[in-house]
Amino acid sequence: xxxxxxxxxxxxxxxxxxxxxxxxxxxxxxxxxxxxxxxxxxxxxxxxxxxxxxxxxxxxxxxxxxxxxxxxxxxxxxxxxxxxxxxxxxxxxxxxxxxxxxxxxxxxxxxxxxxxxxxxxxxxxxxxxxxxxxxxxxxxxxxxxxxxxxxxxxxxxxxxxxxxxxxxxxxxxxxxxxxxxxxxxxxxxxxxxxxxxxxxxxxxxxxxxxxxxxxxxxxxxxxxxxxxxxxxxxxxxxxxxxxxxxxxxxxxxxxxxxxxxxxxxxxxxxxxxxxxxxxxxxxxxxxxxxxxxxxxxxxxxxxxxxxxxxxxxxxxxxxxxxxxxxxxxxxxxxxxxxxxxxxxxxxxxxxxxxxxxxxxxxxxxxxxxxxxxxxxxxxxxxxxxxxxxxxxxxxxxxxxxxxxxxxxxxxxxxxxxxxxxxxx
Amino acid sequence: xxxxxxxxxxxxxxxxxxxxxxxxxxxxxxxxxxxxxxxxxxxxxxxxxxxxxxxxxxxxxxxxxxxxxxxxxxxxxxxxxxxxxxxxxxxxxxxxxxxxxxxxxxxxxxxxxxxxxxxxxxxxxxxxxxxxxxxxxxxxxxxxxxxxxxxxxxxxxxxxxxxxxxxxxxxxxxxxxxxxxxxxxxxxxxxxxxxxxxxxxxxxxxxxxxxxxxxxxxxxxxxxxxxxxxxxxxxxxxxxxxxxxxxxxxxxxxxxxxxxxxxxxxxxxxxxxxxxxxxxxxxxxxxxxxxxxxxxxxxxxxxxxxxxxxxxxxxxxxxxxxxxxxxxxxxxxxxxxxxxxxxxxxxxxxxxxxxxxxxxxxxxxxxxxxxxxxxxxxxxxxxxxxxxxxxxxxxxxxxxxxxxxxxxxxxxxxxxxxxxxxxx
Numbered sequence: 061x062x063x064x065x066x067x068x069x070x071x072x073x074x075x076x077x078x079x080x081x082x083x084x085x086x087x088x089x090x091x092x093x094x095x096x097x098x099x100x101x102x103x104x105x106x107x108x109x110x111x112x113x114x115x116x117x118x119x120x121x122x123x124x125x126x127x128x129x130x131x132x133x134x135x136x137x138x139x140x141x142x143x144x145x146x147x148x149x150x151x152x153x154x155x156x157x158x159x160x161x162x163x164x165x166x167x168x169x170x171x172x173x174x175x176x177x178x179x180x181x182x183x184x185x186x187x188x189x190x191x192x193x194x195x196x197x198x199x200x201x202x203x204x205x206x207x208x209x210x211x212x213x214x215x216x217x218x219x220x221x222x223x224x225x226x227x228x229x230x231x232x233x234x235x236x237x238x239x240x241x242x243x244x245x246x247x248x249x250x251x252x253x254x255x256x257x258x259x260x261x262x263x264x265x266x267x268x269x270x271x272x273x274x275x276x277x278x279x280x281x282x283x284x285x286x287x288x289x290x291x292x293x294x295x296x297x298x299x300x301x302x303x304x305x306x307x308x309x310x311x312x313x314x315x316x317x318x319x320x321x322x323x324x325x326x327x328x329x330x331x332x333x334x335x336x337x338x339x340x341x342x343x344x345x346x347x348x349x350x351x352x353x354x355x356x357x358x359x360x361x362x363x364x365x366x367x368x369x370x371x372x373x374x375x376x377x378x379x380x381x382x383x384x385x386x387x388x389x390x391x392x393x394x395x396x397x398x399x400x401x402x403x404x405x406x407x408x409x410x411x412x413x414x415x416x417x418x419x420x421x422x423x424x425x426x427x428x429x430x431x432x433x434x435x436x437x438x439x440x441x442x443x444x445x446x447x448x449x450x451x452x453x454x455x456x457x458x459x460x461x462x463x464x465x466x467x468x469x470x471x472x473x474x475x476x477x478x479x480x481x482x483x484x
Numbered sequence: 485x486x487x488x489x490x491x492x493x494x495x496x497x498x499x500x501x502x503x504x505x506x507x508x509x510x511x512x513x514x515x516x517x518x519x520x521x522x523x524x525x526x527x528x529x530x531x532x533x534x535x536x537x538x539x540x541x542x543x544x545x546x547x548x549x550x551x552x553x554x555x556x557x558x559x560x561x562x563x564x565x566x567x568x569x570x571x572x573x574x575x576x577x578x579x580x581x582x583x584x585x586x587x588x589x590x591x592x593x594x595x596x597x598x599x600x601x602x603x604x605x606x607x608x609x610x611x612x613x614x615x616x617x618x619x620x621x622x623x624x625x626x627x628x629x630x631x632x633x634x635x636x637x638x639x640x641x642x643x644x645x646x647x648x649x650x651x652x653x654x655x656x657x658x659x660x661x662x663x664x665x666x667x668x669x670x671x672x673x674x675x676x677x678x679x680x681x682x683x684x685x686x687x688x689x690x691x692x693x694x695x696x697x698x699x700x701x702x703x704x705x706x707x708x709x710x711x712x713x714x715x716x717x718x719x720x721x722x723x724x725x726x727x728x729x730x731x732x733x734x735x736x737x738x739x740x741x742x743x744x745x746x747x748x749x750x751x752x753x754x755x756x757x758x759x760x761x762x763x764x765x766x767x768x769x770x771x772x773x774x775x776x777x778x779x780x781x782x783x784x785x786x787x788x789x790x791x792x793x794x795x796x797x798x799x800x801x802x803x804x805x806x807x808x809x810x811x812x813x814x815x816x817x818x819x820x821x822x823x824x825x826x827x828x829x830x831x832x833x834x835x836x837x838x839x840x841x842x843x844x845x846x847x848x849x850x851x852x853x854x855x856x857x858x859x860x861x862x863x864x865x866x867x868x869x870x871x872x873x874x875x876x877x878x879x880x881x882x883x884x885x886x887x888x889x890x891x892x893x894x895x896x897x898x899x900x901x902x903x904x905x906x907x908x
Contacts, residue, residue, distance in 0.1 A: 064534045064570045064784065067558050070527035072571055078523045082513070089506070094841040096819070096848035099502045103494035103604050104528060104590060105548070105560075110488045124529070126550030129594045134491050136529075146488045147496055156862060158851055166528060170553045180527050191851040195830055199849055202838065313834035360488065395520070406619055410737035414626065417518040424520035425623055427582055427615040438580060 069171070069179030076388075080378045081182065083388040084211060085164050088184035088372065091207045092162035095199065097186055099162045102143035108133040111142050114330045114359055118245055122170045124179075136168035140185035141330070141356070141369060148189055149362030157190025157365070164374075175379070176345040182374035192354065192366035194302060197334045198309035200350055200370045204338055205316050207372060208347070212386040213340060216347070217317035220279075220307065220336045221324040223351065224299025225290060229271065232293050233264035247325040267293075268323070275321040279307045282320040299333070306334050330356045334368070340380045347380055348372035394446065394482055395422045397439040399432065401451040409450040412460065412475060416448070419479050440465055446482055493595070493603030500812075504802045505606065507812040508635060509588050512608035512796065515631045516586035519623065521610055523586045526567035532557040535566050538754045538783055542669055546594040548603075560592035564609035565754070565780070565793060572613055573786030581614025581789070588798075599803070600769040606798035616778065616790035618726060621758045622733035624774055624794045628762055629740050631796060632771070636810040637764060640771070641741035644703075644731065644760045645748040647775065648723025649714060653695065656717050657688035671749040691717075692747070699745040703731045706744035723757070730758050754780045758792070764804045771804055772796035818870065818906055821863040823850045825875040833874040836884065836899060840872070843903050864889055870906055 112120045124136040164184045246255035259265045276282035283304045290296035333352030350370025357365035400409035413423045449461040463470035536544045548560040588608045670679035683689045700706035707728045714720035757776030774794025781789035824833035837847045873885040887894035
């Protein structure tokens with residue numbers, strides 16, 4: 061039989077890589093707790109109708125769609141937001157606003173696999189629903205900043221724009237919404253020429269070309285430039301003003317690198333306001349991003365509910381940690397192997413193993429029935445700190461042999477002193 | 485638009501239920517660490533060929549199977565063991581034995597939904613590969629015991645049997661393997677009459693009928709009874725002897741309720757030795773179970789590798805916790821709301837919120853722009869401990885108003901004393 065491989069575009073995470081993932085997930089969960097986001101767990105499989113309702117043509121084409129045995133069309137979730145919107149319009153309908161929700165898990169997109177792009181990937185997802193205020197937008201950016209900082213990442217920068225600026229220009233010049241979506245999708249892929257070709261009006265095209273030139277690291281200067289540039293476009297002007305407010309709150313309350321880039325777009329169609337992504341130098345894939353989506357909940361049959369949210373790509377954050385050589389803190393508890401010398405000692409040795417575990421130690425029990433020398437050799441390879449050797453003679457005195465595998469010293473230790481001795 | 489619902493048989497976990505799940509998962513991960521099991525993360529989608537290779541007819545028929553866009557037949561994993569076997573025969577092929585692996589996540593079976601049975605459900609999974617010794621079997625039972633105890637469950641009991649006893653009887657009386665599988669599947673469902681009908685030989689049928697009578701809570705007595713009952717069946721006798729050894733190690737090294745039930749079977753075809761399940765009184769669904777599968781790795785193209793493993797149904801453990809009114813320990817950190825009095829105070833208030841979070845407090849920032857009274861009323865509903873009110877007058881003196889929402893007392897506190905005051 062040939063060796064089995066994972067499905068194309070999906071992968072196994074083992075050893076340190078798995079540890080890194082669980083560490084990032086733990087930090088995301090901690091961030092959620094610090095910001096008051098309640099965790100919700102939704103299915104990986106959702107009705108196709110839900111997932112395709114508002115996600116945008118491009119993502120629809122990249123979903124894993126199938127029929128269940130009851131002939132219902134379902135799909136693997138390509139993101140969390142549709143599921144969260146479903147919750148908000150059903151079981152959480154009467155919850156007082158704001159609602160803050162956190163999720164973490166895998167999502168699925170049928171992309172061409174490459175570094176940082178997998179067909180199954182992990183996201184942590186935060187949604188804040190019920191507020192249209194700029195402090196809500198700021199909170200989503202700030203918690204992303206907190207997550208990145210708590211992981212030990214540095215030099216990362218936020219790219220921030222506002223979908224309302226581009227849409228404001230396009231709609232004032234008569235571009236219909238469907239074309240707007242197509243323009244935004246191409247701009248998201250940085251296919252600017254192709255995006256501009258979709259715009260018939262010369263004036264509008266020139267306006268967009270000019271917008272593409274506006275970007276900068278001095279948030280105040282850039283946003284002022286933007287405000288003056290769009291001063292004749294009513295909706296775009298309001299959007300730029302809103303962007304200025306969000307930027308002010310973020311920049312004044314913390315120390316982050318921001319590039320303001322009003323012509324930047326994101327793949328999902330449902331955004332209506334501020335959008336952002338986060339990058340580290342030397343890695344041209346976003347570690348995460350998000351934005352405001354004020355009309356999604358309504359589109360799903362709920363009350364009009366302004367909302368803002370973000371997702372972090374855990375696979376990409378893991379790459380970033382690796383790129384910046386940031387190691388995940390190793391656990392400090394001692395690792396012990398427990399070795400019974402004879403068959404008759406096994407039950408007693410198991411008891412001792414359980415005693416040590418009850419006190420937080422990692423204990424590997426010798427399950428291979430190997431001779432002492434062989435078992436100790438294996439324990440060394442596994443970077444074990446101590447061996448507890450359970451033999452008849454010592455056990456009669458309520459004691460065992462404790463061997464320090466680093467110093468190679470060993471001594472007879474009574475069982476009731478064992479824990480203390482290992483921990484010291 | 486009608487409200488969206490989750491896919492039939494799948495469900496949302498919100499509020500306390502989600503907390504219970506994350507708590508159980510954390511305890512499973514802690515148990516893995518204490519026993520030296522390394523976490524691995526495998527895809528939820530696997531090649532159909534892998535998943536259907538050894539899982540048994542019944543589970544094959546209940547899988548979510550589909551084609552990806554590349555026309556490959558894939559399925560949602562119905563369990564973890566096939567994926568772990570894949571790892572063991574590929575990337576982990578050269579790892580020194582024993583290999584101890586832990587996984588946690590969702591698995592999928594197309595069952596008729598009922599309490600404790602969902603089409604998407606959560607499992608924690610432990611596999612110990614490389615040892616054929618009874619102490620390996622014992623370890624799997626003991627770690628399950630540790631997990632249940634650490635969650636605060638009580639009065640639970642292990643049902644333990646040995647698939648080698650039934651197979652030993654059947655094979656000695658000439659029943660072929662395919663029929664054996666069918667017999668075991670029906671016995672698993674407690675359809676004993678239907679199982680017995682598959683056996684042609686009268687002698688063999690009588691033997692099985694007698695086996696069904698052997699069960700008891702006194703492990704030593706029951707296993708001795710079993711050993712004498714099968715004394716003319718060579719393979720069954722060896723199996724019973726092996727079961728006796730496992731039971732001895734478990735019973736002597738810890739205090740657990742065990743029902744020995746040699747005629748008990750489990751749905752998966754790959755078991756070869758000891759099998760077990762765990763139950764609490766008043767709930768007739770197993771919280772978890774597992775067993776020995778010595779030929780699976782080989783069947784997947786690896787070296788012959790004895791192995792034993794188990795999985796715990798997190799949805800069911802959650803029901804058990806609820807049944808036994810065991811509450812998940814609430815977190816003790818204080819919850820704070822930060823309220824800027826005016827627009828101009830927002831950035832400063834955000835800074836204070838971040839300061840408090842940096843010290844581990846849960847801080848909800850007022851993002852609704854509500855008046856003070858309204859915001860405080862909402863904070864009460866959310867069981868917030870303190871409100872930090874950021875106003876211009878106090879801020880000039882480097883201070884804020886701290887309101888204890890339980891006692892309704894408030895005082896002006898300098899920002900550098902704020903944390904201390906809240907934590908005290």
